[in-house]
Amino acid sequence: MTAPPAPGDVGLRERKKRARADAIVDAAQRLVLARGLDAVTVEEIAEAAQISPRTFFNYFETKDDAVLGQGSFELDAEVREAFAAGGPTGRLSADVEVLVRSMLGAFAGTGHHQAEQVLEILQLEPRLLGRHFAWFERHKSQVVALFDRRHTSAPLPADAEVCAMVVFVLARAAMDDWGRTGHTGDVVDHVPHVTRQLAAILTA
Amino acid sequence: MTAPPAPGDVGLRERKKRARADAIVDAAQRLVLARGLDAVTVEEIAEAAQISPRTFFNYFETKDDAVLGQGSFELDAEVREAFAAGGPTGRLSADVEVLVRSMLGAFAGTGHHQAEQVLEILQLEPRLLGRHFAWFERHKSQVVALFDRRHTSAPLPADAEVCAMVVFVLARAAMDDWGRTGHTGDVVDHVPHVTRQLAAILTA
DNA sequence: GTGCAATATTGCAGAGGGTGCATCATTGTC
DNA sequence: GACAATGATGCACCCTCTGCAATATTGCAC
Numbered sequence: 001m002t003a004p005p006a007p008g009d010v011g012l013r014e015r016k017k018r019a020r021a022d023a024i025v026d027a028a029q030r031l032v033l034a035r036g037l038d039a040v041t042v043e044e045i046a047e048a049a050q051i052s053p054r055t056f057f058n059y060f061e062t063k064d065d066a067v068l069g070q071g072s073f074e075l076d077a078e079v080r081e082a083f084a085a086g087g088p089t090g091r092l093s094a095d096v097e098v099l100v101r102s103m104l105g106a107f108a109g110t111g112h113h114q115a116e117q118v119l120e121i122l123q124l125e126p127r128l129l130g131r132h133f134a135w136f137e138r139h140k141s142q143v144v145a146l147f148d149r150r151h152t153s154a155p156l157p158a159d160a161e162v163c164a165m166v167v168f169v170l171a172r173a174a175m176d177d178w179g180r181t182g183h184t185g186d187v188v189d190h191v192p193h194v195t196r197q198l199a200a201i202l203t204a
Numbered sequence: 205m206t207a208p209p210a211p212g213d214v215g216l217r218e219r220k221k222r223a224r225a226d227a228i229v230d231a232a233q234r235l236v237l238a239r240g241l242d243a244v245t246v247e248e249i250a251e252a253a254q255i256s257p258r259t260f261f262n263y264f265e266t267k268d269d270a271v272l273g274q275g276s277f278e279l280d281a282e283v284r285e286a287f288a289a290g291g292p293t294g295r296l297s298a299d300v301e302v303l304v305r306s307m308l309g310a311f312a313g314t315g316h317h318q319a320e321q322v323l324e325i326l327q328l329e330p331r332l333l334g335r336h337f338a339w340f341e342r343h344k345s346q347v348v349a350l351f352d353r354r355h356t357s358a359p360l361p362a363d364a365e366v367c368a369m370v371v372f373v374l375a376r377a378a379m380d381d382w383g384r385t386g387h388t389g390d391v392v393d394h395v396p397h398v399t400r401q402l403a404a405i406l407t408a
Numbered sequence: 409g410t411g412c413a414a415t416a417t418t419g420c421a422g423a424g425g426g427t428g429c430a431t432c433a434t435t436g437t438c
Numbered sequence: 439g440a441c442a443a444t445g446a447t448g449c450a451c452c453c454t455c456t457g458c459a460a461t462a463t464t465g466c467a468c
Contacts, residue, residue, distance in 0.1 A: 013434085013435060013436075013443095013444075013445080016434095016435095016445090017445085041423090041424065041425085042424080042425065042426085043424085051446080051447090052446065052447050052448075053447095053448095054427095054446075054447055054448070054449090055445085055446055055447065057425090057426065057427075058445075058446075058447095061426085062425080062426080063424095063425070063426095091408065092405060092408035093405065093406050093407060093408050096405065126338075126341055126342075127338065129337065129338060129341050130334040130335055130337050130338030130341070131334055133333065133334050133337040133338075134330075134331065134333060134334030134337075137330055137333050137334070138330075156405075157401065157404035157405060157408050158401030158402070158404055158405050159381070159384070159401065161377075161380055161381075161384065162377050162380070162381070162398055162401045162402065162405070163405055165373055165376065165377055165380070166373075166402065166405050166406070169369055169370075169373045172369065173365075173366050173369055176365055176366070176369070177363070177365075177366070180363070180365065194366055195406065197361065197362035197363065197366045198362070198366065198370065198402075198406055199403070199406035199407055200361035200362055201296060201297065201300065201360075201361060201362050201366070201367055201370050202297050202370070202399065202402055202403035202406060203297060203403055203407060204295065204296035204297050204361050217415075217416085217463090217464060217465075220416090220463095220464090221416090245452090245453065245454090246453080246454065246455085247453090255417080255418090256417065256418050256419075257418095257419095258417075258418055258419070258420090258456095259416080259417055259418065261454090261455065261456080262416075262417075265455090266454080266455080267453095267454070267455095
């Protein structure tokens with residue numbers, strides 16, 4: 001009762017808010033997978049999520065964002081801190097890999113299933129790749145800041161911005177590779193492969 | 205008169221079409237640089253280009269495409285053929301650099317000035333980065349095909365798709381770097397620098 | 409140069425995305 | 439239970455983009 005609400009607030013208000021956001025993403029993805037992006041209107045998504053169309057836009061800036069479940073992006077705190085401190089292995093390329101894996105893992109926020117669903121939608125609707133990229137651009141500063149922090153303890157061989165771009169391209173490449181090989185296994189398991197390929201191209 | 209129109213058709217029709225497209229891009233960029241992307245409507249661009257709003261959409265799919273002058277993307281034939289044949293140097297990383305330089309050079313189609321204007325707009329309006337990316341995705345197959353051709357004469361150390369992604373990320377990184385260093389000099393001159401950085405990150 | 413076919417431009421009507429604002433309902437607090 | 443925040447909603451509205459039908463322009467053959 002008298003407990004001052006922690007940052008990870010879980011009052012009724014907060015819980016409802018998250019449930020709604022989830023419901024919206026759920027409805028959006030289900031409808032889009034069933035009928036295609038252009039055949040689904042915001043009105044329909046709102047109806048399926050049992051909210052008004054106006055409320056939809058209180059949760060997501062655009063229809064595309066809702067479909068991709070883009071709103072939250074929070075790297076795992078443990079991974080983040082370890083990376084900033086120069087770890088976990090000390091070898092930049094290996095540590096970047098860990099970062100990318102974490103990013104892909106926490107990608108769609110909640111579950112594994114949802115993450116793969118997003119990747120499936122991204123392949124079905126290439127238009128959304130642009131949004132996905134834009135979303136990354138919006139959160140790029142976070143990643144840049146992370147590299148900046150690491151730089152103080154272990155100097156980087158490149159500008160933080162370029163480093164951040166590597167993180168993104170590795171994530172994208174892994175997703176691509178996963179799709180190219182028929183969705184086999186787990187997306188994150190494709191990270192090492194594409195990392196090696198990228199390095200090979202640049203040093204060949 | 206009786207000359208059968210060559211592929212590079214320059215009848216009155218074709219000339220007018222290009223002039224219009226140019227006029228549209230010109231008007232769009234001028235207005236956006238002056239007032240910002242969201243404060244400019246298609247109607248205004250159309251008026252400035254002396255066409256009807258409806259005709260605008262006969263030329264460009266979206267407002268954003270017009271602002272970026274995105275419609276044509278043609279790698280220099282000489283550069284293309286040399287690359288496909290395994291050249292010009294024979295070292296993949298060096299040849300990719302040449303490719304990226306050519307891409308950045310022919311970027312906005314016409315002149316040097318326009319290319320830099322596009323880059324300036326991209327920095328002012330990050331929203332357009334998504335479109336820029338989408339545009340690349342649409343033309344990615346061309347680049348992939350180019351790598352595939354090269355592969356027959358000189359085996360690649362990576363999938364063509366990953367290679368294409370490298371081309372893109374290098375182009376973006378060079379643009380970024382150019383912007384970060386205060387627009388000094390020519391964009392293409394930043395390619396070597398970011399290439400080295402990228403390689404350094406992945407092999408560190 | 410006249411006539412015909414192909415191609416472009418345009419206007420119009422309309423669907424759909426997205427926003428600002430005022431109002432009403434719910435939740436948290438004392 | 440009263441009061442303040444906060445969120446949901448309805449409404450009016452602007453803008454992007456599309457399909458369609460009508461009209462104008464151009465290329466070409468004669």
